[in-house]
Structures are given as structure tokens and as C-alpha cells.
Ligand SMILES: [Fe+2]
């Protein structure tokens with residue numbers, strides 16, 4: 001996973017001081033021409049500061065989402081209903097950790113450091129996908145995360161494989177290859193539950209009811225309220241608009257829900273023959289922004305779990321460094 | 337010679353040979369304290385699905401790269417040397433494949 005509409009401003013709420021463009025017009029023209037020709041930008045190439053900043057924010061938010069995304073599912077590893085489901089879940093959570101690493105590396109090529117990004121996450125300054133600030137209350141939540149959350153993430157990430165920034169695009173190709181297993185394992189786990197008892201079917205429906213609207217919000221605010229979207233499109237960072245991606249996701253999910261035998265909790269959801277798309281109800285954006293701002297049900301818990309894990313791993317990082325230093329000194333003594 | 341004391345895990349570039357007979361190909365980078373740890377982590381990060389049979393790790397700082405500003409100077413001269421390509425030469429059809 002997991003981009004939401006990235007990127008929401010890290011300092012949402014504050015006014016962003018817009019710096020007037022002071023870029024060299026010749027370099028700027030060459031850059032624009034390359035973007036217009038659908039060319040790629042590589043780390044050593046000249047790029048406007050605003051392009052660099054946008055990418056650092058988007059890629060680091062994306063990386064943070066992968067890392068924080070391990071937590072709600074990680075909670076279920078020790079409680080998975082069978083050894084098979086446990087092995088699958090461990091593999092998936094490990095993949096998400098890997099996705100975070102690919103993305104941090106991609107962001108580092110833009111001149112930020114791992115420490116800086118982690119500091120942003122741990123201090124609460126940096127954002128991550130708001131979907132992870134909701135609790136995973138029963139085992140069906142794990143299946144629904146795979147089916148819908150990873151499903152939404154795939155919709156978001158496939159166009160990013162064609163992003164104008166080379167390292168981000170390449171990381172996305174790798175990520176997308178791994179995501180399809182995530183969605184399929186979740187859907188399959190739900191299929192099994194739906195063949196179970198009445199109580200199990202109710203668990204699946206309950207998880208869908210709680211997560212459906214949050215998944216739709218993952219695509220980000222409506223196009224009309226996404227002032228930065230146009231610039232992202234202009235730069236080839238974003239290829240498909242939030243609303244178009246959301247529509248694609250809904251159209252793809254409706255038949256899957258039917259096969260599964262669950263109801264998507266939206267009375268307004270229906271096929272529109274004229275549009276050749278599904279119409280759908282109103283998303284609660286106030287609730288979305290409240291969560292982004294840090295007031296969702298699990299924001300504090302997620303962040304403190306993450307910080308605790310990082311702090312408790314400090315001695316491992318120190319020990320590895322001490323060992324490397326000793327090896328280096330020994331090698332020098334032997335060479336001398 | 338004095339080596340600067342290590343303060344944080346340096347960056348390593350990772351190259352993976354996907355199967356015997358093919359070259360090692362760059363696949364990404366990661367931070368690790370030393371080469372042995374970089375190898376170990378590369379295995380977990382880049383070969384979880386049998387993507388490789390061999391891994392190289394190289395300190396990123398050891399790479400010398402060409403400057404993008406020199407791109408024209410370095411690579412454009414090859415553009416007009418079309419006689420370096422087999423298609424430049426016309427051979428009678430009766431000669432067949434050559
Ligand atoms: Fe992921």
C-alpha cells in the first residue's frame with residue numbers, strides 16, 4: 001500500500017507561504033519540455049524546488065503509510081485463526097515493511113535523509129494514510145484491509161508506475177508486483193468466512209460497514225477541493241485525478257462484493273446507465289480531515305507504538321554500528 | 337590512512353542476479369552498518385520471492401557517476417556515427433542473411 005491522495009499538506013491548517021518562483025527560466029523551460037515529452041527526471045537532473053518538495057512530501061508520506069500500515073494488521077499476527085493465515089499475514093506485513101524501505105530510499109535520492117523523515121513521522125509532523133487510524137476490531141477486518149484497502153492502494157499506485165520521477169516510478173513497479181497477492185489473500189479469507197457460520201458472515205459485513213467509507217476517502221478530497229492536484233498532473237507526478245480513481249475503484253468493487261455476498265453500506269450506490277458508472281453517496285470529509293489532523297480513533301496509539309518500536313530498536317542499531325567500527329579498525333590495523 | 341568514524345548506517349547499492357547466466361542488475365539501495373549486514377538485509381528486502389540467486393552490495397559513496405550536464409558532450413557524438421550499425425550497409429539480397 002498505501003497512498004491516499006497524497007499528498008495532503010503536512011502542516012494542514014496553517015497557511016503555506018507561497019514562495020515566488022525564482023527558478024532559472026532556461027533550466028525551467030528545459031525541464032517543462034522534458035515533462036511535456038513524457039520524459040523522466042532522475043536524481044542528478046536539475047528540477048525546480050517546488051517539484052522536489054512535492055515529491056519529498058508525497059514519497060515520504062507514502063513510505064510512512066507503508067510502515068504505519070503494518071501496525072493494524074500486525075496486531076492480528078498472534079491471533080490469526082490458523083497457521084496458514086498466520087504465515088500469509090506475516091508475509092504481507094513483511095512486504096509492507098519492504099515497501100516502506102523502497103520508498104524511503106526513493107525519497108532519499110531527493111536530498112532528504114532517513115533520519116529527517118523518521119523524525120517527521122515520530123514527532124507527528126508528517127502525515128500518513130488516515131485509513132490506519134481506525135481500529136481492526138475482528139479477524140474479518142484483516143480480510144477487508146487486504147480486499148479494500150490494498151485494493152484502493154493498487155488503484156492509486158498503478159498510475160504512479162508512470163510517474164515522471166524515475167526512482168519513485170521504479171519503486172512503484174516493484175510495489176505493484178507485490179500488492180496483488182495482498183488483495184487476493186484478503187478477498188479469499190473473506191470468501192472462506194462467508195461460507196462459515198451466520199456469526200462469521202456478520203463479522204465480514206460489520207468490517208465492510210466500518211471500512212467502506214474510509215476506503216473511499218483514501219483517494220483524497222474531491223477534485224474541486226484539491227488545489228495541488230492540477231500541479232501534480234502538470235508535472236506527471238499524478239496521472240489520474242482523485243475522483244476518477246475513486247470511481248474506478250467503486251466500479252471494480254461492486255461486482256466483487258456481489259460475489260462475496262456482502263452489501264456495501266451506501267443506499268445511494270447504484271448503476272447509472274447514462275454515465276456507465278456507479279453513482280454513490282456523500283463522503284464525510286469533515287471526519288476525514290479530523291483524522292488527518294490527528295483526532296482519529298487510533299492516531300495516538302499508532303504513533304506511540306511506532307515510536308516505542310523505534311526506541312526499543314536503538315540498541316540494535318548502536319550495536320551494529322559498534323561492530324562495524326570494530327571490524328573497520330581491525331582491518332586497518334592488519335593493513336598497517 | 338584515517339577512516340572517518342561511522343556515525344550512522346551508510347547507504348549501499350544492491351545488485352541482484354536473477355538467474356544463473358544473467359548479469360547482476362541494480363535493484364535499489366538500503367542502509368546497513370557494514371557489508372555483511374547489507375547482504376543480509378538485501379536478501380530480505382529484495383529477494384523475498386526468489387528474485388535472485390546472487391547479490392552484490394556496494395557502498396553508494398564508492399560510485400563515480402557521469403555528470404548530467406555533460407550528457408551532450410559525452411553521448412551526442414555517437415549519434416551521427418550511423419556506420420557503426422549493421423543497417424548502414426546495403427548488401428545484395430541474394431547474399432541472404434549476413
Ligand atoms: Fe504496500
Ligand SMILES: [Fe+2]
Pocket residue numbers: 001096150153179182
Ligand atoms: Fe499491501
